[in-house]
Amino acid sequence: MIFDCHTHLFGPGMIGGPTEAAIKRAWGEDMQIGATPEQHRDNLAGCGGAIVLAMAAGATGLVVPNEYVAEYCRTAPERLFGFASVDPNDYNCVPAFERAIRELGMKGLKLGPIYQNFYPDAPEHFALYAKAEELGVPILWHQGTSFVPEGYLDASRPAMLDPIARACPRLKMIIAHMGHPWIDECIAVVRKHPNLYMDVSALGSRPWQFYNALVSAIEYGVQDKLLFGSDYPFFSTQRMIDALRSINDPVEGTKLPRIPDEMIEAIIHRPTPELLGLV
Numbered sequence: 001m002i003f004d005c006h007t008h009l010f011g012p013g014m015i016g017g018p019t020e021a022a023i024k025r026a027w028g029e030d031m032q033i034g035a036t037p038e039q040h041r042d043n044l045a046g047c048g049g050a051i052v053l054a055m056a057a058g059a060t061g062l063v064v065p066n067e068y069v070a071e072y073c074r075t076a077p078e079r080l081f082g083f084a085s086v087d088p089n090d091y092n093c094v095p096a097f098e099r100a101i102r103e104l105g106m107k108g109l110k111l112g113p114i115y116q117n118f119y120p121d122a123p124e125h126f127a128l129y130a131k132a133e134e135l136g137v138p139i140l141w142h143q144g145t146s147f148v149p150e151g152y153l154d155a156s157r158p159a160m161l162d163p164i165a166r167a168c169p170r171l172k173m174i175i176a177h178m179g180h181p182w183i184d185e186c187i188a189v190v191r192k193h194p195n196l197y198m199d200v201s202a203l204g205s206r207p208w209q210f211y212n213a214l215v216s217a218i219e220y221g222v223q224d225k226l227l228f229g230s231d232y233p234f235f236s237t238q239r240m241i242d243a244l245r246s247i248n249d250p251v252e253g254t255k256l257p258r259i260p261d262e263m264i265e266a267i268i269h270r271p272t273p274e275l276l277g278l279v
Contacts, residue, residue: 001048003272004237006176006201006229008053009069010035017061018150026147035233037072043232049079056085057115060148070104081278083108083140088118088125101135107278112142114151120160129168138172138276144179158186165193172276177202183213191222201229204243211247214259226267241268
């Protein structure tokens with residue numbers, strides 16, 4: 001089974017402010033990012049299931065309500081797993097998160113310091129992580145760079161999660177995009193903690209970086225902690241599968257190491273729902 005651990009919904013008006021402006025600067029004024037439930041369903045054709053992410057990032061104009069994601073996931077609860085999002089700067093975030101899990105049936109938490117403008121290791125946020133550990137649900141972190149100028153880049157390094165993993169050793173966490181561009185730092189954090197994982201979503205857009213990331217994962221012995229994800233709609237699920245299966249193209253005809261085919265297929269077919277306790 002192929003399971004996409006990193007997908008988004010973006011309904012009308014859910015991308016605005018600094019994030020929308022940054023998208024237009026990067027890709028042109030006519031660029032429109034959207035991912036309705038119907039489009040998301042089409043993207044997953046032939047795929048066994050997916051994590052679907054909400055986002056509470058009013059600071060940078062990215063707001064995908066928990067209710068919107070939960071309603072869609074209820075159409076196929078055996079294969080769609082909604083991850084709630086709350087703003088850690090909101091004093092009411094812990095009860096809001098618990099309601100999303102208990103009342104909306106969501107299965108995890110999505111956080112992104114560079115979009116939500118908070119420092120993960122600040123003591124005031126540890127009650128939120130402790131609640132996730134208590135509820136037995138994972139956190140998926142965008143702990144890496146972004147092109148949104150207003151975001152907190154210095155809050156986004158993977159090493160910021162090390163004190164959280166030490167404080168909450170039973171809490172499962174996933175670092176999105178292998179923490180790019182701090183990929184080796186991400187690998188070091190994931191290797192250190194048994195309940196940490198990383199996903200490969202969207203890295204196919206930089207084939208040389210992607211190839212070297214997987215070489216490093218092999219050298220550090222953490223290839224089994226790599227989860228398959230796409231970052232849909234920025235990258236389709238099929239495009240990410242194709243990127244993995246062509247990862248050795250840049251080194252054909254050289255003496256550089258090849259990523260083993262069996263490792264590539266193991267990533268694509270990783271039993272992520274079981275690893276994360278979603279089923």
